Amino acid sequence: MFSSRVHLLNICQQKKGNIAGFIWDKISLSAVTFRKMSSFNQEFKERFFRGAASGEIDDVRLYIKGNVDLNERNERGWTALMFAARNGHLHVVRELVQHGCDTSVINSTGQTALDIALFWNHGDVARHLQAGQRYLHPDDNFRNYFSLNTLNRCSDKRKDRGWLANKINDANTRFVVFRNLEVLATKLPKSSSMYRYELGKIEMKPIETILACNPVTIFLGLVQENRQVPLTFKEPALFAVDLSTMSEEDVRALSPGSELLPGYPAAMQLLPAEAGIFAEARSMLAWHDRYQFCPTCGSSTRLEEGGYKRECANLECRSHKGVHNTCYPRTDPSAIMLVVSPDDKRCLLGRSQRFPAKMYSCLAGFMEPGETLEDAVRREVEEESGVIVDRVEYHSSQPWPFPASLMLGCIAHATTETVKIDETELEDARWFNRPEVVQMLTRQHPQGLFVPPEQAVAHQIIKTWVRRTANL
Ligand SMILES: NC(=O)C1=CN([C@@H]2O[C@H](COP(=O)(O)OP(=O)(O)OC[C@H]3O[C@@H](n4cnc5c(N)ncnc54)[C@H](O)[C@@H]3O)[C@@H](O)[C@H]2O)C=CC1
Ligand SMILES: [Mg+2]
Ligand SMILES: [Mg+2]
Numbered sequence: 001m002f003s004s005r006v007h008l009l010n011i012c013q014q015k016k017g018n019i020a021g022f023i024w025d026k027i028s029l030s031a032v033t034f035r036k037m038s039s040f041n042q043e044f045k046e047r048f049f050r051g052a053a054s055g056e057i058d059d060v061r062l063y064i065k066g067n068v069d070l071n072e073r074n075e076r077g078w079t080a081l082m083f084a085a086r087n088g089h090l091h092v093v094r095e096l097v098q099h100g101c102d103t104s105v106i107n108s109t110g111q112t113a114l115d116i117a118l119f120w121n122h123g124d125v126a127r128h129l130q131a132g133q134r135y136l137h138p139d140d141n142f143r144n145y146f147s148l149n150t151l152n153r154c155s156d157k158r159k160d161r162g163w164l165a166n167k168i169n170d171a172n173t174r175f176v177v178f179r180n181l182e183v184l185a186t187k188l189p190k191s192s193s194m195y196r197y198e199l200g201k202i203e204m205k206p207i208e209t210i211l212a213c214n215p216v217t218i219f220l221g222l223v224q225e226n227r228q229v230p231l232t233f234k235e236p237a238l239f240a241v242d243l244s245t246m247s248e249e250d251v252r253a254l255s256p257g258s259e260l261l262p263g264y265p266a267a268m269q270l271l272p273a274e275a276g277i278f279a280e281a282r283s284m285l286a287w288h289d290r291y292q293f294c295p296t297c298g299s300s301t302r303l304e305e306g307g308y309k310r311e312c313a314n315l316e317c318r319s320h321k322g323v324h325n326t327c328y329p330r331t332d333p334s335a336i337m338l339v340v341s342p343d344d345k346r347c348l349l350g351r352s353q354r355f356p357a358k359m360y361s362c363l364a365g366f367m368e369p370g371e372t373l374e375d376a377v378r379r380e381v382e383e384e385s386g387v388i389v390d391r392v393e394y395h396s397s398q399p400w401p402f403p404a405s406l407m408l409g410c411i412a413h414a415t416t417e418t419v420k421i422d423e424t425e426l427e428d429a430r431w432f433n434r435p436e437v438v439q440m441l442t443r444q445h446p447q448g449l450f451v452p453p454e455q456a457v458a459h460q461i462i463k464t465w466v467r468r469t470a471n472l
């Protein structure tokens with residue numbers, strides 16, 4: 001922090017008489033005290049905010065060049081990006097986003113810069129902010145982590161053994177490598193964000209001999225950069241391969257400088273654009289690992305259809321008649337819900353013993369057969385907290401590849417408030433008001449309480465509810 005202030009001073013010195021002249025006149029290097037440094041910083045910050053609010057791009061650029069935190073907030077949690085968005089200064093917004101300003105920051109009343117631009121009808125700014133948001137797919141709106149998969153799965157091609165064999169041998173094909181369900185990943189050279197790894201994608205040559213031994217290999221899909229352009233089926237293919245028979249050292253040697261990321265939470269550092277590919281691959285490999293024998297007759301099973309089917313070796317087995325779902329990959333749907341109070345002013349968050357200390361989250365539970373999503377939400381909330389839920393609102397879904405859940409995110413509207421927790425499942429559950437939840441989202445809670453990070457659908461549901469009050 002101190003060095004960045006000095007850097008700022010140096011820049012101001014260069015610009016003396018120009019942009020920062022008004023501040024510079026008040027300070028001489030020989031008389032710099034910490035107090036003056038602080039007030040200098042404060043004044044400079046205010047000028048940055050004023051510049052953003054009034055569209056004075058030169059003032060904003062001075063701060064950008066100062067290599068300081070562009071997400072600096074004022075006492076109401078407003079950032080320069082929010083000020084620029086408030087007044088519709090697209091050129092300032094563009095420059096700030098280009099220099100890495102975080103578009104997901106929320107202010108103390110729960111709004112992002114995008115909310116502010118939408119509220120004040122600055123459509124051009126809103127479009128720009130939307131395009132810069134993480135997890136956005138070109139043809140979609142909001143995306144949860146683990147859901148962005150740019151591969152075309154080409155399910156109809158999986159049955160064509162000849163086509164698949166050719167694809168495995170194609171020079172453009174790459175393999176995502178796993179060992180004991182840990183994925184091979186490479187650290188990105190610039191890793192300032194929490195997304196610091198990309199998937200290691202290996203050519204066939206170095207794993208040719210091991211592929212000849214038929215390890216579990218899954219056809220993940222073809223790389224389709226643009227969904228508007230029809231596939232030619234000549235696009236590069238991506239496969240996942242289980243190299244658990246190799247030593248950890250040998251697997252890591254396939255890609256210099258790579259690491260094997262153990263499952264959760266380490267894998268949440270993968271680039272969001274690749275997290276969906278990881279989710280597909282890991283869930284599929286976990287299924288093969290658990291279904292080596294037929295659940296109907298106990299005979300051994302073999303991999304078919306690019307890994308998307310396991311067929312029983314016993315030709316008399318009932319699984320060969322009609323559609324037998326044990327032959328296909330399984331997904332366990334789970335409900336995850338933010339329960340909101342009858343007056344909509346508070347929400348119910350709980351913590352189980354296995355959560356990190358001080359983390360609170362949405363309640364969640366596995367759906368049961370013959371149950372609607374809405375009823376699963378009502379049942380789990382009542383079981384775990386004693387609270388009665390009436391209306392259930394769907395939010396979004398998230399594949400959760402540990403091993404193969406699909407989280408169905410909801411907002412559940414409670415009709416009662418008395419909490420009686422199920423102590424076998426929860427350690428605590430209580431109502432939190434909006435300002436407190438904002439503090440938990442932004443890690444500014446006085447007791448250090450926090451909610452899961454942005455990769456979790458729970459975080460996104462909580463953020464949606466917090467953002468609903470327009471107080472701009
Ligand atoms: N991201 C988040 O904030 C949170 C996510 N979750 C996730 O939600 C999912 C469900 O939540 P829970 O509270 O664990 O469920 P839950 O409330 O239904 O209780 C879990 C128990 O349900 C039983 N169960 C029923 N079906 C199951 C299945 N298909 N697989 C495993 N156990 C099953 C087991 O006895 C297990 O101990 C889990 O995958 C969990 O990781 C849970 C809480 C917070
Ligand atoms: Mg639960
Ligand atoms: Mg439960």
Ligand SMILES: [Mg+2]
Nearest residue numbers: 365366367380
């Ligand atoms: Mg349950």
Ligand SMILES: [Zn+2]
Nearest residue numbers: 294297312317
């Ligand atoms: Zn069988």
